[in-house]
Amino acid sequence: MRVLWLLVLAGAMLVGLAAEGLAAPAAKSATPAAPPAAAQTAASPAATPAAPPQYLVPRVPKQLTLCGAAVPLELPLVAEQLDRELVISVHDPARVIMWLKRAGRYFPYISQRLKEAGLPQDLKYLAVAESSLIHYIRSVAGAVGPWQFMAATGRRYGLRVDHWFDDRRSLPKSTQAALAYLKDLQKEFGSWPLAMAAYNCGEKRVRQELKEQAVKDYFNLALPNETQRYVYRILAVKIILSDPKRFGFDMPPDSLWRPLPSEKASLELKRPLHLTVLAQAAGTTFRGLKELNPELRERHLPRGKHQIMVPPGQAAGLAARLGKAGPGPRPAGEVYVVQRGDNLSGIALRHGISLKDLRQANRLSRDRLLQPGERLIIPEK
Known part of the structure; x- marks a missing residue:
């Protein structure tokens, strides 16, 4: 009985060893087996190890100007912040390529308007930092278009923003407004970097920070993170787009988008x-x-x-x-944005429709009060 038990135990051990790949080798056959793959690799010449990935490390230039004024790169914080924005931008190649493509279409127009206005050419890089030159882009805060105007600021500089039109999306119209705004900001603050900062976070905030911190220039001013990075981002755009080949972006001229003739x-x-x-x-x-x-x-x-x-x-x-030609499909109705002081009777009278039709089109009760900014459908006559 004991011998039988030992035989069973030995068999179980052999099964376990085979499962772990540790069983004794089988008897040699007449034809030698092919060596394992690992042995073949070891016997073959050593493979060339894969080269480590190569990263382009952009260098901050020793000298740099913005709108004709020297950037104080001798200040460590200035050089380091520019270094950061340069690295971030260079290592987003798809974004840079699209900057270059869109610049081929829009820079000629912006550059011409800057020249006519007697303003620095460096201001065109602000539009790239703001929107990547995308017409329809809209920020979380509600800024729209290539120059990223808020609605109130756009209207202040002559842009139409309503149900039918949003001139912030128009390159010609928004460029005219942006250059006028930047010119006013530079006149107030006496510095293009401060004007750019105010363009980003508002004149009031820049005035407050200059007064509280008792400094007179942008590069020594502490601002909210977005605005603190803003001018450095513009500088990074300028450095890259002024010499894209230096950073590996060798764009054939025919790969750039051309202006749309109109x-x-x-x-x-x-x-x-x-x-x-x-x-x-x-x-x-x-x-x-x-x-x-x-x-x-x-x-x-x-x-x-x-x-x-x-x-x-x-x-x-x-x-x-x-x-x-015919008028084509008819609209469901014109949309009117309620202004302060408006009432339903006055709106109906101005548009030549009945008060009853206006109420029905908007499902308004007789005691309903209008709110400024509310949109009403003006039904067709």
Whole structure:
């Protein structure tokens, strides 16, 4: 019995060893087995080890100017903050490539406007830092467009921001407003870096911080983190876009986006006009028209006088072509933004509709009070 028990135990041990890959080797066969893969690798010549990844380490230049004034790179905090923004930007290559592509389309226009206004060319880099030159971009705070205007500031500088139009998206209109705003800020603070900081966080905040900290320049001023980084981000954009090959961005000229050719057309509409009808009369598509006029928010143009960008050669005779075309799909109704002091009776009277129709279109009860900023549908007559 004891012998049987030992045989069973020995068999169990052999099974366990085989499961762990530790069983004794089998008897040699007449044909030698191929060596294990590991043995083959060990016997072969040593493979070349993979090269470690190579990282470009951008260097802060020894000298740098912003809008013609020297940047105090001898101050450690200044050099270090610029170093940080330069590294972050260079190591986001897709973003830099898109900066370069869009700059090919928009920089010629911005540079020309800067030249005409007698302002520093470095201001164009502010638009890149603000929006990456994207028309439709909107910040969490509500700033919109290539120059990232808040609605109130945009209106203060002549931009139309309402249900139908958002001129903050228009490069020509927002550029004109941005240059006027920056010029006013520089006049107040006497420094382009401070003007840029105020553009980012507001004049009031910069005034308060200058007074409280008893300093007179941006580079010695402590500001909220976003604004503290802001001018350094603009400097990083300038360094990279001024010499992209230095950072590995060798962009063939034909890879850059070209300016979209267009010309201005004047229109006077007596009723809303669908953009598809306008696009067809202008020899383009709905999408093409929106690309030339990113400020258009709706699918219709409202009644009134308008200036619209159209493809070259299409402005002449446009009104005549529109006169022969139908209005296209009708809008559900014009939208009116309630202003302070408005009442339903006055709004109905100004738009030539009945008070009853206005209430029904907006499902308003007789005792409903209007709030400034509220939007009302103005039904078609």
